Amino acid sequence: AQSVAQPEDQVNVAEGNPLTVKCTYSVSGNPYLFWYVQYPNRGLQFLLKYITGDNLVKGSYGFEAEFNKSQTSFHLKKPSALVSDSALYFCAVRVFNNAGNMLTFGGGTRLMVKP
């Protein structure tokens, strides 16, 4: 089965420090990976995606993610965290079937950035 896992329910980091939110995937074939952010009572906002090419993907709001094929990971990173980065983060993988394709989401990781 194709899936993603986010092993941490919550990540705490001090403002100004680097942050990492972890994601591992399990797919057959080439992985198509996505990161989204959700603020309270809002929809999801797209941050970045890996389709092919460079393993380091740059996205919105200073976020980047590193695709690692050998470790089947796609961790989200930011060099210097802001309090405003505090939100719920979702990793997703593209899943294919006869009717087309869809996204399967991880359980989410809550990021708390303390001043």
Place this chain on the structure above:
Amino acid sequence: DGGITQSPKYLFRKEGQNVTLSCEQNLNHDAMYWYRQDPGQGLRLIYYSQIVNDFQKGDIAEGYSVSREKKESFPLTVTSAQKNPTAFYLCASQIDGRSENYEQYFGPGTRLTVT
């Protein structure tokens, strides 16, 4: 959230009543999706539609119904058969439901409370 509207933002219903959640997009996207989000959980796919007049069940379709009569609209009906309808419902769209390259765009969500 731009381009996809969901109404209303908050919805209250009595148990046993059917309720329809609205989702409209002006992005000219072919594919549309409905997800359910429960506290502390990720997103689960209810129904999706790759093209007008066609839709498929997702992982948790029981107790829900949809229609896709127009490209821009994908309403979701929560029927009385849905055992635990209280949740946050998110609608999304994607430019092309068959290509692997594109991300989904999300609406702001509707929080449904059934008592």
